[in-house]
Amino acid sequence: MRTKNIALSGLMLSLIIVLSIIESLFPALPFLPIGVKLGLSNIVIMYSIFFINKKNSFFLAFFKSFFVFLTRGLIASLLSFGGGILSILIIILFLSIFKNKISYLTLSILGAVFHNIGQISVLGIITNNVYIFYYLPVLIVSGIFMGIITGVLLQAIMPAFKKIFKK
Amino acid sequence: MLKLKKTDLLIILILILSALLIYFIFYINNSNSDKNTAAEILINGKSEKIISLLEDKTFSIETIPNIKFEIKDKKIRFMESDCPDKICVNTGFIGTSGQTAVCLPNTVSVKIIPLNNDKNNLDIIAQ
Incomplete structure (x- = not known):
């Protein structure tokens, strides 16, 4: 069981890395606010929370920010870590409060929104500047939209995921 | 496929409202300043x-x-x-x-x- 988990985590981590590379290849869309991204790799982390186990998803978020550290430096990595951990915590919290009264789509939205909130909080701590939260409404609204997109993608990909990971 | 329940709609509504609230707090702060x-x-x-x-x-x-x-x-x-x-x-x-x-x-x-x-x-x- 333990060996299987290690292999699975490695597989998912590489999926996360590939997805974030693919995402960086997309041209910046002119109608999107500055700094807003889709967050495709969050699909994998959400799948991990819902169907593998919670410890595994923290592991993934940690190593994702380690990868960001290697490629984009310390500050980007701290942002990734803050956003990733907060969004996992929030998803787990809502999942345990509402259980089956809440849909994957809403959890995905919450994950995206709190990913942004976590990142801007880390940013606020680093730059020591409260006015950064000026941008928060933009981030919440775009988080809702990106959360809808990743949530729909997750449900579309779910059958394929299950096939790979079931055995 | 995407069935939204009451809690879902409520949470999304709260998120949008909090975005508006934060926006107005900063907006009011701004118009007060010189x-x-x-x-x-x-x-x-x-x-x-x-x-x-x-x-x-x-x-x-x-x-x-x-x-x-x-x-x-x-x-x-x-x-x-x-x-x-x-x-x-x-x-x-x-x-x-x-x-x-x-x-x-x-x-x-x-x-x-x-x-x-x-x-x-x-x-x-x-x-």
Whole structure:
């Protein structure tokens, strides 16, 4: 069981890395606010929370920010870590409060929104500047939209995921 | 496939409302502040320089020669920066009190502050 988990985590981590590379290849869309991204790799982390186990998803978020550290430096990595951990915590919290009264789509939205909130909080701590939260409404609204997109993608990909990971 | 329940709609509604609320809090804060503004340049969160926006010019600071600022029509922007993502440059001109432009890779931020209020006053508002 333990060996299987290690292999699975490695597989998912590489999926996360590939997805974030693919995402960086997309041209910046002119109608999107500055700094807003889709967050495709969050699909994998959400799948991990819902169907593998919670410890595994923290592991993934940690190593994702380690990868960001290697490629984009310390500050980007701290942002990734803050956003990733907060969004996992929030998803787990809502999942345990509402259980089956809440849909994957809403959890995905919450994950995206709190990913942004976590990142801007880390940013606020680093730059020591409260006015950064000026941008928060933009981030919440775009988080809702990106959360809808990743949530729909997750449900579309779910059958394929299950096939790979079931055995 | 996508069945939304009551809790789902409620949570989404709360998120949108909180976004609006935060927006209005900052909006009200802004309209109260004086139009007479200056730009504060911070490195690593520490104030490096406070500069008046009245005079049009381009300049850079000795401690961060890799970034160029431009002041024009009482607004300031990052004109050039050596950072990879150029988010600071893309932010464009800022001029209303409370607005911020940040260059994360260089940990440099520019913040518009009201000139009439002294700095202690501003910190109380911010906290």
